[in-house]
Amino acid sequence: MREPDAPAQARTSPRLALLMTPAFAWLGLLIVLPHVELAVLSFRAQVGPRHYVPSLLQYRTFFDQPEYWRTFLRTAWMSVVATFATLCLALPIAWVIAKIARGRASAWLLLACLIPFWISETVRTLGWMILLRQSGVLPALLVDLGITAHPVELLYRDSTIMVGLVYNSMLFMIVPLISSLESLDNSLIEAAYDLGAGGLTVLRKIVIPHAAPGITAGCIIVFMLTLGDYITPTLLGGKDSGWFTEQIYTQFITRFNWAQGAAFGFLLLGLSTAIVVLGLKITGQRFGDVMGRR
């Protein structure tokens, strides 16, 4: 590849400026400025008609009301658990696709994993509702098998939310895992085996260190999607599921308390950014490398 024509274009030529316009319009008007607006909204309090002063009132409300910070912690914790569970369940499948299955079989397996995610989360959640609700398929099956005497309600539990979250996240974990496992040289594993290493040692000393970029990318994406999920917790978890995105929705749309909603939004954004940064720090990777590889 040739060098970009640096001397001619180091100064902003009209053509370059034109090419930059869409990017700046997009990122400036739809990402940067809206978030500035959200920050301004969250850090002020109304003291009179059309009169505002800088304030931490909204954030104080968050810490004063146990309902709010409990929901926040609960959302964060459940997202961590869901991310970890997704990783554990996805790793064997990614291993099979990348290392064990060959040629067509591997391609078909990958395709099979992709298919459910061409369809919206709303549809997938509908499927789980039909399966799990009291009048649904699984409770009826449990009665038929004689395991329970009456149909049990399997919806509206935390474990149900977890099933939905893990299910919806699967693809976003499998794909980065496969791409990082494929580049692992089989001879390394053979060498380790010849030197007497068992399966667990190989996993710990060779596979996981090598796949770290893929694991990080997968975990970051899954955590962020889970944290920001709305459909799964509200539909599978029922009325008192308590997911933080629901609080944001309630403040913004139902109560029209934008200042409070903005503060909640910022807290959620802060948490998701913190996890992204932490994930990158721990594995010593750069954001552009992890995200750009998808």
Place this chain on the structure above:
Amino acid sequence: MIPSLPRPAWLRVGTALYVATFLAVLFLPLVVISVFAFNDAPYPAPPWHGFTLDWFFADTRTGRLGMFHDGELMASIWTSCKVGLWVTLLSVLVGLANAFLVEHHDFRGKQLLSIMMLVPLVIPGVILGVSILAFASRIAQFASGHFDLYLRFLRPGLPLVVLGQFSYIATIATLTLRARLSRFDRTLEDAALNLGASRAAVFRTVLLPYLRPALVGAAMICFLLSFADFNTTLMLVGGSPPLTVLMYGRMHEGATPVLNAVSLFLMVASALLALALIRRAPRP
């Protein structure tokens, strides 16, 4: 362990069982939806009451309303299509400009800009939605306060839904097109220029044909993502809901098999789109 090493029998069997269970669970919700789209009962629940196509075609004479006669549902599908087409158009155009900007040009702050282009992917969709809602409303207030302008498109509604979805789908389009453009052999461009082609002619006759598969692929992905989006849309939607939002509302009220029918319809439609995409994909 890998095939070149001895694998004990329990490991082989265990692996096969795991893969089978995994795939079964993966497809279980989709199978259940499809089956109950044809169940002759008012609720999508067992037991099986016999086969019917009512949930697709009934026109209230039987007391049932099939999806193709459900005006509200059909309108929401049309809304989703319109939104999807706008989002696709905007995302692909902006993604194309971004790809050229980052792959073929050098300027100060390029590193920062290309990282900024990835940022929308790590912002939760709900927050993209509310921040755009708040900012649009600020501009609308400003316009009506200072210039006496009433900017209707800045109030919750389809234009804002398009902008909200575009704000992160543009990143996907950018990534897809950059990946293709980065493999372009720029000596072809030089050759064409040396032979006297204008920049516009080079773009039309060399670059565009080269990028075509990626453009088609990006457009399909953008459309599917837009069609499936819920989080951002929910915060920005006005009076006419796209399909995902309408379905969500109905699922809260207690679903009828019409939702199964429309879900099956979507599955078939997106499967066809996916097939078309796979057939068109450049061989590696």
